[in-house]
Amino acid sequence: MALDHAILVSLHERAASGYDLARRFDASIGYFWPASHQQIYRVLARMQEAGWVESTLQEQDGRPDKKTYAITPDGEAELDRWAAGATGREAIRSDFAVKLRAFRDPEAIALDTRARRADHVARLAAYEASEARFYPNPRALEGNDLGSWLALRGGISTERRGIEWCDEILTALEGRGSR
Amino acid sequence: MALDHAILVSLHERAASGYDLARRFDASIGYFWPASHQQIYRVLARMQEAGWVESTLQEQDGRPDKKTYAITPDGEAELDRWAAGATGREAIRSDFAVKLRAFRDPEAIALDTRARRADHVARLAAYEASEARFYPNPRALEGNDLGSWLALRGGISTERRGIEWCDEILTALEGRGSR
DNA sequence: TTCAGCATGTAATATGTTACATGATTAG
DNA sequence: CTAATCATGTAACATATTACATGCTGAA
Structure with a gap:
């Protein structure tokens, strides 16, 4: 709940x-x-x-x-x-990873990957703008603000890793001839 | 579905x-x-x-x-x-991030964070063992194997980023006196 | 006049979780 | 004798998604 x-x-x-x-x-x-x-x-x-x-x-x-x-x-x-209490492990449910495993249509994967990358870039920009605006001095944060900032940091690193993963996929696909 | x-x-x-x-x-x-x-x-x-x-x-x-x-x-x-077809954006549902935002009990958060970190470390090790075992030469991969490897790479980067995030949280909490 | 936004919901369907149920074999 | 593993499911409940429903205001 x-x-x-x-x-x-x-x-x-x-x-x-x-x-x-x-x-x-x-x-x-x-x-x-x-x-x-x-x-x-x-x-x-x-x-x-x-x-x-x-x-x-x-x-x-x-x-x-x-x-x-x-x-x-x-x-x-x-x-x-x-x-x-403790929070349990969070389930990851990724259609995209399942689709990678299926690996049916490299062109479609490349297309999808580029769309996802753009999505990550946009969201990262939004997070970073938030951070600059609301938490310009992270060292001074306490209590509730500290928690919110740490949550935001989690979002930022998630998006960055998403972008990196997309790049890795695109590089691998390009290296093998899919555009 | x-x-x-x-x-x-x-x-x-x-x-x-x-x-x-x-x-x-x-x-x-x-x-x-x-x-x-x-x-x-x-x-x-x-x-x-x-x-x-x-x-x-x-x-x-x-x-x-x-x-x-x-x-x-x-x-x-x-x-x-x-x-x-394209896969949509995946919903992130993180109790843990919500808990960070609530920021009710820093001790409980620190405890939880350490448990999560251990979890990430374990899963990362499992992924890396898989990679070494099944995909020793990624450049040579094609088709289905390439897809599976790329999915695994996604898992690896997810766990790495999880560990980094936990460390960031623990550092921030320690810097402010919670053990 | 048409569309976006404000503001509230209900209903049907799909999906996911937890608990229950059965019964055999094998390892300790 | 006890627990784990193999193997199949049903049932109840919780949660999430999609579609439907209503009605008003203000801007283009």
Whole structure:
């Protein structure tokens, strides 16, 4: 039930509506735990029943009502409980690696690899921009900010390694005549 | 439906029973697409109905009967079709990164990080042993072997980056007084 | 007037995990 | 005698994805 905790972390940082959360998940926290709005609404409902979050309705003029969720003390306690435990090994599920093993169509692989590379480059740029903007002086970081920065560093190294892998694949394919 | 294709790739390499596949998934191909035997049996049944695989019963003395699955021409065609398309971006789901963002208990994080690091080291060693054993001369590789080697290279770089990230986290935590 | 954005959800389907179930053989 | 390995699955539950549904505002 890790989406629960991702949402709790996000609500701990700041109260939000389901819609707001969905947009946050498209950006910051969703880089490490993607989720759609449908999923988020469902989990919010479940957590509200469990007493981990509470909601207040806000009227807005010219807009639909907004249901703002906030984390409760029980929710904070649950976060603590969860944070004290160990996280297991994360499953890697890579269609792309499976496709490499299949190795059916080198041209298609090369094409796919180039697209993936561009993707990694774009995301790396976004991460690096974030880092420069929000964490210009990493040595001074503490607590929550330190954690967020370390998570971002993980993202940066993931993208870099993705680019390197793509380059390795492209080099190997080119060396053997596929363009 | 990527488990389907992972199984097809595996059956293309060699026919196997559900049980055999489950063990393969614990080792080679499962590094990139983990799956339990329960899942595998379910997907095999579905693919047999679709005509992508076929099974033959083998009697064995002193052992339960073995149902050996093989890929059919339709299955091969499906693999081709799938291999020609592009793979989308892979979702990263990392409890650990979420936990870093929560940053509730630095001691617990340090402990967890050390455990993860040990895990990465072990898996890296396994990958490197495979590489030395099965692909001593990468430049000479072609076709299927080249693909498998490139997939393995991806695994190796993933583990290396995991170790580096853990070290970065531990350094940051130590620099601030958590052991 | 059409499309993007705001804001909320339900429903159906697909996929993954955990627990249960059976029964034989072989190694310790 | 006990546990592990071989071999097959079913069932219940949890989670994730895709499609559907509604309705308002503001900008092009």
